Amino acid sequence: MSLLDAIRLALTQIRVQKLKSFFTLLGVTIGVMFLIAVVSIVNGMSRYVEVDFAQKFLGVNTFTLRRYPDFSNGNVTSETWREWQRRPQITVEDAEAVREALPQGTHWAINDMTWGSPVSQYRNGGPQSLVAAVSADYFVIKNLAVDRGRVFTEQEEMVGAPVVVIGKETAETYFPNLDPLGRELRLEGLPFRVIGVLEKQGSTFGMSMDRQVIGPFHSALKRVTKSRRGLYGVLVQGSSVPIEQEAEESAREVMRRRHHLRPSQPDDFFFESSESALSGWQSIKKVLVVGGVVLPAIGLVVGAIVIMNIMLVAVADRTREIGIRKALGAKRRDILAQFLVEAATLSLFGAILGIALGFGLAAAIKAWTPLPSSVALWSIGVSCVLGAGVGIIAGIYPASRAARLDPILALRSE
């Protein structure tokens, strides 16, 4: 009997017993559905973190010189934490010394951040905004473009012009139905003139990137961000990975010298980059992927057990049919193939249904929860292979029982 005949036979069998077949493949369907959904979510988060977060928030080929990491995996011992707190602050002088030492092809920017509550003539109060006092190259490094108006120039930064570039949401909140350009926004009583509105940025980890106020570092804004108590960080971007690394080495040398560190002493500062921030994520991702495989695997095992039982019942129900087929010349392997293909086809159907439902679940999660999700193509392939594989494994025992039946006894059965 050819494979095609066996598949055709299996399809007929499934069609004849629709409801029974449906319940049979439920386990596999659910297993595959969760596999697809979990992998989609992990995949979505992974893209989100690695592309959106790492590149938007931290920048490409960029490191931030900081006192200690801002994005860590959370497993910081209190000892480490205390050590971090003893470290010297990063000062404006440090930032400038680093700039002096940078190689060609780099951008440099002071980035001092805090949370603040802007006030305008039209609106007092509202959600806190990210307030950043930065150097002019900040916009280049963060790849920030304005929707309206302009960003401030290096000259404006040098002289400390009281101007700000604001996020889209900030503009809408503080200047409802108005053109914010040229209007005044106050921070801790200090007036700033809006000269630009950023393009829509979206949000990262539920934090709106459209709620921010960016002004020149040398303006009064640095009083808002309390720069004298140390900078949030110094951003350095290389035009390529080697230049970034070279810049990091130069910055390290400068900082160690400035902090009078002996060769045996470790760094008392930190270079935060997308890689360092993502190291925590990578370990989380491993756990998620393992979870995403183990949980559906339980579903698949249950599915396999169900299929095995149903196939055993089918073999018992169809003993006479098996006898007839054997009498007419079916060899052991024909019977074996018939039941294996039937189990595999059934299970594959379950997998396909599960893939469809998994897609649906992934889409629903994306629509109704803040979790991102994106279906990974490989998970579809894996699901199909798993589906057919589960069927074959579950079918082996029932099929071999069917194949070993004595035709005389089988023909006599009712």
Added chain:
Amino acid sequence: MSLTEQELALSTTAERQAVTGLPGAVPSQDWVIVTRGITRNYDMGGEVVHALRGVELAVRRNEYVAIMGPSGSGKSTLMNLIGCLDTPTAGEYWLNGVLVSRMADDELARIRNREIGFVFQTFNLLPRASALHNVELPLVYAGVASAERRARAKEALERVQLADRMDHRPNELSGGQRQRVAIARALVNRPAILLADEPTGNLDSTTSEEIMRVFEELSRSGQTVIMVTHEPDIASHARRVVVLRDGRISSDEPRERFVASLAARA
């Protein structure tokens, strides 16, 4: 040297061996079935049951033989052996020039597929398949391509006058029609023997006659037919009647003598 049907039926083992050959020898082309002292024992929980105690049977091509016997005579066992569903405990069984008594399962399956056409008392059609698909089944296991399968199955159904019932399922057919579908299925692979087990056991007398006419025609067209039955009326349609008793052949005679002895007993 060849014996007539009558002479064959009357011959002794020694005489038969003279024409069909001694144990171990390949029978000549004429012989479709040659059994040499086949026995079949069953182990029933430590007790050995001797279902067949040395059966010597030789059937020539194009014969129409009925095997009769009361229940427990071993006729079902003999039928299973002739049909290659089982192998003998001892003895030789040559089918169409091939020694099948020592074959393994899958080889037997192949022989059943090519050389034997079964017709059962309970028809044994697949209930969910159409008549055409039922008839195609042996060809599926013979590895015949689907288009040819269909054509040959149609042809076989035409032979039993069921061309117009091809797409019907067994439960949409009468008993006689079902048995004709089974006959078409038995013939579709052009087997060496048509082996019928109580083919009229589930049919009324009119339909039984109809099936007997089909067998008669098949026999006349050159098909070897072996029919196992316990009904003398049905057996007397065959041209030769073999009677089994206690696992041995008790009589093997042409129809005329069988009918005559039936009449004498009655």
